[in-house]
Amino acid sequence: MFRPITVFFSSCLLVSLIIVPITGCGDVSDDPAAQTPEQEVVSTEWVKSAPDFKLLSTQLEQVSLSSFKGKVVLLDFWATWCQPCQVEMPIFEQLHHQYESKGFSVVGISVDREKLAVVEPFIENLSIDYPILFADEKVFQEYAIMALPTAVLIDRQGKIRHRFEGSTGSKENYVEVIEKWL
Template sequence: MSLSKWIRTAALCSALVVSSLVSASTTVAPTFTLPSRAGDNVSLESLKGKVVMLNFWASWCGPCRTEMPLLEQMHKRYSSLGFTMVGVNVEANTADAERWLKDTPVSFPVLFDRESKVSKLYDVSAMPSTVFIDRKGNVRYLHKGYKPGDEGEYLNQIRALLKE
């Protein structure tokens, strides 16, 4: 293969890789409206223009319980900069979630996905699952599960998205 043909082939491959990265990072977040713990309905569309962290959780999930106070800290620290944390409880019966939240109060909105419709839209397969959505409404990062230390990566992603 000649050098010029090799360079053209390499350039084409590079363009394809860049193209797939751009499309992967600009997946439009599926829209939804869910009832909130406060009694109103909250739509993802109403949060456009903010960096949104959707956290799918359940009261029976140990890692969810561990990370919830950390999520509250992130929400308090960055909400004035255009960030919002949204908890999406996935339990059909919300009574357990309500009881747990009485002992571990949070200031961010908690929504109830009783029929798992939104969980299916976001292909949630692990508890907790966390989705970061940029100001334009695009899914940028997805985390499945939680282990201590993941909050450092969350903070890096929040800061990066807020800078955009």
């Protein structure tokens, strides 16, 4: 048990050391036109089955991706120490409520090692009420998370349709893609 945990945390540390310099995980302008190249979002269309997972939630329950079957889901991979993530989360909260009645849900996946001790006060401070889960090494690898924030849009049939890497800083960038798949 000790060895897999050590490997997981070592992998997360290594990825963090790579991610922070690449993504410029610092202050992000609210104006997408003013973003530096390090802050630009990479937005790509995909057509691939989304890997199912079962992860622990902030309510200490196991939640699977398959429990959202039939919905359009935006997976948000984030961390409390990531400034661009902090910009995106209130946008995702708005989108979650705006489109919830149309079968849309945001699911946050935290990569924080400290889990509940750090994440719970953080999401309370931002008034986030969409589901928050804790990443494990497998989901991190299966979704090829190379930067934070990364958002993955999954259609009603469980196919990955779009991937955003980096902060857009703009609700409109997400609205266009979400509405296409609702």
